Amino acid sequence: MPSAATTDSVSSIKSTPASGAWDAFVPRMPSWGESVRRLDIADRRELLARADAEWATHSPHVGEPDADRALLAVMGVYSSLHADLEPADALDCARIGRLISAGPAYGYEALMRATIERAADKEVAQSARLVEAQRDLVNSDFGRAEATYVDVLRIAGDRMPALRGSAAVSYARLCLELRRDVEALVLARRGSQACDAAGDRQGALFGRLVETHVLMSLEDWPRLGVAIRALDADLGSAPPATRRSLACGVVAISTEFALGEKRWDDAIRLDLESDRLAREMKSLAWSAADRHLVAAEVHFGRGEPAAALAEIEAGIALPTDDAWVTTFLATWRVRLKAALGHEDLGEIAATWIDDLESAVGRTLGPGYALRVAQQGAAALHAAGGHPDLARRAYRIAASAALTRIAEIDRFTNEFPEYAMPTREELETIGDHRRRTEDREGALRSAVAQLLTDEISSGRWPLDILAPEGSHVACCAWCGRLRNRSGAWMPMPETLATLPHDVVDLTHAICQDCARKLSLQLAA
Numbered sequence: 001m002p003s004a005a006t007t008d009s010v011s012s013i014k015s016t017p018a019s020g021a022w023d024a025f026v027p028r029m030p031s032w033g034e035s036v037r038r039l040d041i042a043d044r045r046e047l048l049a050r051a052d053a054e055w056a057t058h059s060p061h062v063g064e065p066d067a068d069r070a071l072l073a074v075m076g077v078y079s080s081l082h083a084d085l086e087p088a089d090a091l092d093c094a095r096i097g098r099l100i101s102a103g104p105a106y107g108y109e110a111l112m113r114a115t116i117e118r119a120a121d122k123e124v125a126q127s128a129r130l131v132e133a134q135r136d137l138v139n140s141d142f143g144r145a146e147a148t149y150v151d152v153l154r155i156a157g158d159r160m161p162a163l164r165g166s167a168a169v170s171y172a173r174l175c176l177e178l179r180r181d182v183e184a185l186v187l188a189r190r191g192s193q194a195c196d197a198a199g200d201r202q203g204a205l206f207g208r209l210v211e212t213h214v215l216m217s218l219e220d221w222p223r224l225g226v227a228i229r230a231l232d233a234d235l236g237s238a239p240p241a242t243r244r245s246l247a248c249g250v251v252a253i254s255t256e257f258a259l260g261e262k263r264w265d266d267a268i269r270l271d272l273e274s275d276r277l278a279r280e281m282k283s284l285a286w287s288a289a290d291r292h293l294v295a296a297e298v299h300f301g302r303g304e305p306a307a308a309l310a311e312i313e314a315g316i317a318l319p320t321d322d323a324w325v326t327t328f329l330a331t332w333r334v335r336l337k338a339a340l341g342h343e344d345l346g347e348i349a350a351t352w353i354d355d356l357e358s359a360v361g362r363t364l365g366p367g368y369a370l371r372v373a374q375q376g377a378a379a380l381h382a383a384g385g386h387p388d389l390a391r392r393a394y395r396i397a398a399s400a401a402l403t404r405i406a407e408i409d410r411f412t413n414e415f416p417e418y419a420m421p422t423r424e425e426l427e428t429i430g431d432h433r434r435r436t437e438d439r440e441g442a443l444r445s446a447v448a449q450l451l452t453d454e455i456s457s458g459r460w461p462l463d464i465l466a467p468e469g470s471h472v473a474c475c476a477w478c479g480r481l482r483n484r485s486g487a488w489m490p491m492p493e494t495l496a497t498l499p500h501d502v503v504d505l506t507h508a509i510c511q512d513c514a515r516k517l518s519l520q521l522a523a
Helices: 004-015 020-037 041-061 065-080 090-101 109-118 122-138 142-156 161-177 181-197 201-217 221-233 240-260 264-281 290-301 305-316 323-340 345-357 366-383 387-414 423-456 511-522
Strands: 472-475 505-508
Touching (some): 020 041, 020 065, 041 090, 065 090, 065 240, 122 142, 161 201, 181 201, 181 423, 201 221, 290 305, 323 366, 345 366, 345 387, 387 423
Parallel strands (some): 472 505
């Protein structure tokens, strides 16, 4: 039975038109959830109706203290009584939509499945599918999650702009996880803009958070600093139920920013704060190895590779079934043992390469494989003494680079409206290419060798770009490659150009560079 205090408080809320009783209910909601669920059905429905009224009154005023307190209580009621909500009922369906819009709807698996099957509002049903896909993403079922995002984007079309924006942002998160940086950058920005236009502040801010992670991946520290400051300043406009989650994300990316700028003390301080927030929120993205990775990067940056290796070994000793974390730690171990000249480098590196070449490595996706294989290969090459292992690692990276062309081609064909970067995005991609050009020499040689081997074996691995025997077109101004359907594909994390001595390249000019050149000539 509910306590007398709970019953009295619910009665006062029901009978008091002023917001005072409702506001007093807020701090007690977390501990009263079970008691509220034990109320009789009539009282539960009364409480839901009052929550609806509070939503209508306060939802336009997110960011104001009184409104935020009231909305937290609203979401507490919807959450506590979610088992009462019937998706086929229009009013309950609207409540489910609000529950989803307030933040990650984890813990409501049965409700989300029912909503997908019989929601009165098709848009809410598709939103529930996005919640399911987020769970797939957390569980590393990337293929299933991506299929859902693609399908929801197609269903949303132009008729459901809020849903389309939310799906694009979620898809950007998946691409970020797989280090498909081109797609992640474009999807995050387009999705954030669509969410903003539809009044979805949570989606808009989350899209901007994903964008900051892409900028970090591209090592674009000037743009990243601007983006973090702007996002931090706008957190007050986020729904109160998700503000802490977004703030935790900002602290986490600020840690990476400090590492990138070599502000080691700031990185340690921010990492401690990020770790505290993630633990308090029981974040699904939190990993016990994160602390060791940050500490290792700080030690390495300070010229202390032995201390960095000790942190990595401690991270490897932790139990985990996350292939991404395991591979990242193993890559760092190869890099550090190479820097220290350890005698067991060959054995450690061979095991690492075997894993990348196995089914476990293939689950990482080509973007992630390209990154870690290139990092480890460069370390092995610099250390000397293991040329065969360095070549094997570079070959993995080269194969992944060519596979990335296929991924970008598929994305370009499926979503032409998203796949055409803006001038600002092209500048971001171009700046990354120029910054990393000095790292690409060995990778370009590996791609040349891989292509030579494939062509010698009677295969043509570049059918996406041109028929066998034809020239591959490369824009002489921005370095993008043209696919067979005529679309230009930006590829900052692969190669500026393919090797001339293996592939017949012809230089052309893409539409964007042609327009820019015309304006310059007319000036």
